[in-house]
Structure formats: structure tokens, C-alpha cells
Amino acid sequence: MSFLYNTLISITSFVLKGIALFNEKIKSGVVGRKQTLNTLQNNINKTDSCIWFHCASLGEYEQGLPVFKEVRKQYPKHKIVLSFFSPSGYEVRKNTDAADIVVYIPLDTKGNAKKFLDIVNPELTVFVKYDIWPNFLNELKSRNKKAILIAALFRPKQSYFKFYGKQFRNALFAFDHIFVQNESSKQLLKQINYHNVTVSGDTRFDRVFNQLEQNNNLDFIKEFKQDSICIVAGSTWPDDEQVLVDFINQNASEKIKFIIAPHNIKTTQINKLKGQLKVSTVQFSEKEDQNLKEHQVFILDTIGLLSKVYHYADIAYVGGAMGNTGLHNTLEPAVFGIPVIIGKNYKKFPEAYDLIANGGMFSIKNKEELNKTLSELVQNEEKRREIGLRNLNFIKKNTGSVIQIMDFLRR
Numbered sequence: 001m002s003f004l005y006n007t008l009i010s011i012t013s014f015v016l017k018g019i020a021l022f023n024e025k026i027k028s029g030v031v032g033r034k035q036t037l038n039t040l041q042n043n044i045n046k047t048d049s050c051i052w053f054h055c056a057s058l059g060e061y062e063q064g065l066p067v068f069k070e071v072r073k074q075y076p077k078h079k080i081v082l083s084f085f086s087p088s089g090y091e092v093r094k095n096t097d098a099a100d101i102v103v104y105i106p107l108d109t110k111g112n113a114k115k116f117l118d119i120v121n122p123e124l125t126v127f128v129k130y131d132i133w134p135n136f137l138n139e140l141k142s143r144n145k146k147a148i149l150i151a152a153l154f155r156p157k158q159s160y161f162k163f164y165g166k167q168f169r170n171a172l173f174a175f176d177h178i179f180v181q182n183e184s185s186k187q188l189l190k191q192i193n194y195h196n197v198t199v200s201g202d203t204r205f206d207r208v209f210n211q212l213e214q215n216n217n218l219d220f221i222k223e224f225k226q227d228s229i230c231i232v233a234g235s236t237w238p239d240d241e242q243v244l245v246d247f248i249n250q251n252a253s254e255k256i257k258f259i260i261a262p263h264n265i266k267t268t269q270i271n272k273l274k275g276q277l278k279v280s281t282v283q284f285s286e287k288e289d290q291n292l293k294e295h296q297v298f299i300l301d302t303i304g305l306l307s308k309v310y311h312y313a314d315i316a317y318v319g320g321a322m323g324n325t326g327l328h329n330t331l332e333p334a335v336f337g338i339p340v341i342i343g344k345n346y347k348k349f350p351e352a353y354d355l356i357a358n359g360g361m362f363s364i365k366n367k368e369e370l371n372k373t374l375s376e377l378v379q380n381e382e383k384r385r386e387i388g389l390r391n392l393n394f395i396k397k398n399t400g401s402v403i404q405i406m407d408f409l410r411r
Helices: 002-019 024-043 058-074 087-093 110-120 134-142 166-172 183-191 203-211 219-225 238-251 267-276 284-289 306-312 350-357 367-379 381-397 401-409
Strands: 050-055 079-084 101-104 122-128 146-152 177-180 197-199 229-236 256-262 281-283 297-299 315-318 340-342 361-363
Touching: 002 024, 002 134, 024 079, 024 087, 024 101, 024 110, 050 058, 058 079, 058 087, 058 122, 058 146, 058 203, 058 401, 079 087, 087 101, 110 134, 122 134, 134 146, 134 166, 146 203, 146 401, 177 183, 177 401, 183 197, 203 381, 203 401, 219 256, 219 306, 229 238, 229 306, 229 367, 238 256, 238 267, 238 367, 256 267, 256 306, 267 281, 267 297, 281 284, 315 367, 340 367, 350 361, 350 381, 367 381
Parallel strands: 050 079, 050 122, 079 101, 122 146, 146 177, 177 197, 229 256, 229 315, 256 297, 281 297, 315 340, 340 361
Antiparallel strands: none
């Protein structure tokens, strides 16, 4: 099985180089991985003490960030290395102040693992959620290096719990401790005789709750919104926009305004969305030349502002679940005490089940259900407040994961 896995990794390397000729995102990862070892060698001395954080992409980074910040406070003299697998994480957070050095993780070969760890030699390694690389983890274990996995979420269909998943299953035992989001994940780990487990919940609750302590003011959004009811559609895909456009065209006015933050902010996609809208629309990139209060729709064709924009929302729609791309972060708007609407495909997102059961979030299957739900919420301010308060209280109740993780690390 080890031979097969290593062969597949080698094949993947060649395949990615081929795809990179036609795909800019893949090209960024291929080029970035070539630079990783040189970047580390140029920034780490043999006398440095290091800590290594690893995330698959941007979502896992946001999930791990509250822990990263606390670890940095606890180890102020250590150099922090942050690695990503995906360009969507690296490109957005390559300048984060949560780390001293940000790199792509090399492909998971034995040779890469040895070279990487020879340079970094981490005293502590923190992996987030699910990006498990057997060769890197086995190398950490062979060197007796401390490693933990945080915010982990396991399901019975994953390879760890199948007859063919021995290599990935064994890799989990490189972690000194695994912090899982729920009890069912803990029970699955017990089935493979892994017992160093704590149900600490989802670190994203701590992350989004901290957002309330930040300065969330955006003057241009305030100017756009005025005294209207503001509906924010965050991280939308074409499937989401297809069910939203009719409602926007029929209801956008001075009293009801919309902010759309597409997941894909390429010009072609933005232009396609604008072509479907029959109401006055302005983009972030052109806001300086506009009287923002005269428009009914604001398209956020930039990244990094959505969590602040939710501060201005009366109702939020979170994209990804209308199609099959994966539901985006529903906790970000929920923490601001507003109702949240999502699509129908959310089965892999336990927080969505919980928020729906708690009465603060609604799942819709089509345009008709969206129109009905939005209309009821727009027309009833008291209902909006009561539903939104359920979301805020739910998030408050579920904070504390970071405290449990840091208590373990201080032992």
C-alpha cells in the first residue's frame, strides 16, 4: 500500500506540471512548491526554534487562526512556519502576521518530508482539520516530534476507517493528540484504537466570535446601505446567483438593498452576473467614481472584506450549498445576530444542521422557497431580530475550543 501511495504521488507531480500549462491556479502551486525549500533555507538558521502550522487552504487557515495566535503568544521567540497546499490559501494569506514564513507544502514524498523537516525541525506541529500527509507525519513520528491535529471532523466513509486505508490510518498515530469537533468523530477514532482524543468543538466559533471585538466599520458600505434593509449574499456561485437574481430584480429599491460577494471575482464572471441584474449596480472596484447611495446592488469584486460586510447585513445568504461546490462559512454572518439562508446541499457541514435545528438558519431548494423565506424576513423586523439572536447565542455557547487546545499545549 505504501508503494502504491508513493507511486501515485509521483504520478500526481507529473500530472500537475502538465495541467499547470493551462491552469493558472495549478501553475501557482507548482511554481510555489519549487521555491519552498529554498525559501525555508534562506529564512531559518540551525539555531532557530520553529513551530509548524499546516492548512489545506483558506478555510482551514481561518479555522486554525485563533489557535495560531495563542501559540504565537506562548512561544514569542520561535519562528513560525505556515504551509498551505492550495493556492487559494497561500495567495490570500502569504503576508499574514500569524507566521514568519509562509510556503507551499511540498508534495508528500519521503524525500520531500526529510528535506523539509531537516530545515524546519519543528518543536511543535499543528495540522488543521483533515489535510493528512502520511510521509510527513511518519517522518515527524520517527523524529519524536510533538504534533497535534485540531478541529478534526471524521466520517465513516473516509479512508481511515476502510480496509484500504491502512496508510492514512497509521498516519493519524503520529499525532500526540487529536481535537475533534464532535462526539461521533471521537467514537470513530476509538474504533481504530486511537484514544488520545478530546471533543473540543469547532475553533471557528472562537474565530468568528473574536470578529465582534474587531473594528468592522466600512464607510463605503455605510454610504451604500443608508437606512435600507440590507441582504448580503456571501461567497456565491452561479447556482446561488441563479436563485437570487429574480428576487433582487423584483425587490431591490431604496428600502431593500443587496450586497453580493461572488466566490469567483474574475471579470468574466462579474460581467455575467451584472448582465442578469436589471437594477442599478455598482462594483467595489468602481466605487470611487460613484454616488453609492443611488445604487441598489453592490458587487464586492474583491477579497478579504466579507466578514466586515456581514456587520451591515439584516439577512445573509451564504453560497455553495445550492450546487455541489461546498457550503461556505455560515458562522461569519451568524455571529452578527442575523438570520442566515443556505441552499440544499449541506450534509457534510454539521454546523449547518445545528444552526437549522436551533432555528436561526433556513435551507431552500429553489427560487420559490427563497422568495418565500426572504419575503417573510424582510416584512417582519421582530422575527429577524428573534431569529438572529438565536444564532448569536448559539455561537457564544459553542466557544471555548481554543482554551482546551492551549491547556493541553501548556502541560
